[in-house]
Structure formats: structure tokens, C-alpha cells
Amino acid sequence: MANMFRVVVDTKDLMKLNIHLGAYAKQAPVVVSRALNRAATTTRSEAVKEARNNYYVKAAAVRATFNIRKSSKSRLTASVCSKDGSMPLDKFKFSPNQPRPKNPPAALKVGAKKPGMKELRHAFVANINGTKIFERTSKKRLPIKRLMGPPIPRMVGNQKTREVVERKSLETYEKRLDHEIKRVLEAGK
Template identity: 40%
Template sequence: MIVQKIEVTGIEDVEKRLGNLKSKAPLVVARAINRATTNAKKNMAKETSGKYFVSSGDVKKTITVTKATKSSLKAAVISNGTGIALSKFKVSPGTPVRYRGKNRSPKVYKAGVEKAGGVKPLDGDPKSFIAIMKSGHKGVFTRTSGRSLPIKQLYGPSVPQMIKNEKIMKAINDDANETLQKRIDAEIANLLRKG
């Protein structure tokens, strides 16, 4: 599980800037925090799918958001999940194993998790292969012994593990802080303009 917290502890500066409208400070801060959390969720998906062979939709499915309120000036963006089937990443070729005919199975399947690393051979003995289960699920499997059964599915990292990448976390944190400050300024300006 990876948790991105956005919290404001002192709102005295906001109260001072609001002057006679200082009672609105908690509302200003809560709105700004919630905008920052919306951006943090979006950036978790964008940054992770930019670095790894995973769709932003698969990343978003693991994320829940707890919003700030006037009485609780903190929010959290939480990604929770287990390892993702290797077949959800980049696997080449993507065709299931075949034993007969002229289009026989490849000698080696290749897979890649991180885009910068490209795809690498799935070596091992016994070798890995792609198969479609009776349920319709297509996965990358390997035998657990020299016999044809049992087999086990191979997995890549979980979404929280990918989000924990240092560069991804830095991008998310930097944008969340910048958004928070910009939204506080915008909310204050809006309230002062309305009077």
C-alpha cells in the first residue's frame, strides 16, 4: 500500500490574507487540498503508466481518495493492490503456446515491466509459456516441475510498488505542493473579489 497524504496544519497565513473573511479559511484550505488530491490521483496514473508497461486505467483502479473537510484539513490518496499478472505488461509474442502445425511456439517468450528496460527473455528451466485458461484468462505460466502439471502464473510488481519509484513519487509530491499553493491563492482571490 502506498499513501500520499496532503495536510495543512497552520492556516493563520490564510486567515490573515482573508482579513474580515477569515472565518472562510478552513473552506479555502479544504478546497485547495481536494484539488491537490485530484491531481495526485491523476499523476499517479500518468507517471506510473509513463514509466511502466501498465495502463493508467489499471493504476486508477487501485486508488481510493479520502477528501478534506472544513473540520479536517487533511486528505489521502491511497493505492492498494497485489502483484499484477505478467501478461498485463508487455509480453512478446502474445500468442499462446502451440505444439502442432507450421506456426509452432517460439523458443523463448520475452517480457518487460519497465519501459526503459525493454523486453527480456523469460529464461528458466522449465521455460515459461503463454496459455489461455478455460475461464478465458490469458497468462504467462511456468511448470513447477519437469511434469506438465502443476503450473503457476508469473506476476510483475503491484501498482503500489511501481508508484513507490523515487522519480514517480517526486513528480507526484512536487505537483501536489504546487497545486495546493496555487489553489489557496486562487480561492483567496475569488473570495476577496466577491467580498
């Protein structure tokens, strides 16, 4: 599963940029590239914040799924893509967080989406190369399967999150574009 964010830059804005830079119009691709790169990193950080606001997930786990393809002066596009499969349920909040074979709980509680926790009646915690959440696939003791939660691209890809992230990245792009223009004009003096 993959999810991609887009910030669209209009060509009319580039024409205005060339007029604004005047004698330094050759620097326009560099200015746009720097602003796009900053907007791309802002996109990732805002997506991580939004995922943390809506889900019980670690920021490092969300950040690891993102790939940023940066802009250059010859290629004026930047892309931010989140790609990953399902995330194991043990990476989210769960209780009890250690195996209790002597006093097992009636149900395991897992919290993937905020707020609250959901009961999983047939799930259990086992320490198999670390603490993990499993469920039996038959009435017998084995085989067991590891339970998975929602994929991170789906967490950051819902409509509400996309709108917030794209709005913030567009704000950053415009702010950084103004800053880079001032920087080029001041360096030319």
C-alpha cells in the same frame, strides 16, 4: 502492500490565510479543503503518469488501486493511498501475445519496466479464461502457476517518482489556494 503520498501544510500558512481573507476568515477551512482536494486528485493523476512513463502498464489499472480520502471543512486532511497486490504479467507488454502450440517461441518476452523486454525461457502463454502467462512448477504437464509482476504501489512508491508527484501536488495546492482565496473575496463583493 500500500503506499501513501503526503503534502504537508504549515500552520503558519493558515495564519497568513486568515489575515489575507480578513472579514471572510470563517471561510478559511472551506478554502483549504477545496485546495487540498484538488491537490489530492492531482497527486493521483501525476502518480498514474509517472507509472506510465516508467512501466508498460495501463493507466486504468494504476488508477484503480488509488483511494482518495477527501478533505472537509471540519477535517482538513486529504490522503491518497495506493493499495494492491502483485499484478499479473499478462497485464504488461508481452510477445507473443497469443498461444502458439504448433510453433512455440524459444522464449517469451515480457516488458514490465521501460525500456526493453526481458526473456522468460520457461514461461508460456495459455488461453485459460483469457490470455495469461504461466510457468510449470514441475517437469510434469500440471500443475502450472500464473506469473506475477511488480505491485503498483511499488511502481509509484520509488523515491524519484515520489519526489516528482509530491512536488507537483504541492504546486497545485498553492495555485488552487490562491484561486480559492480570490474566489471567496470576489464572491463577497
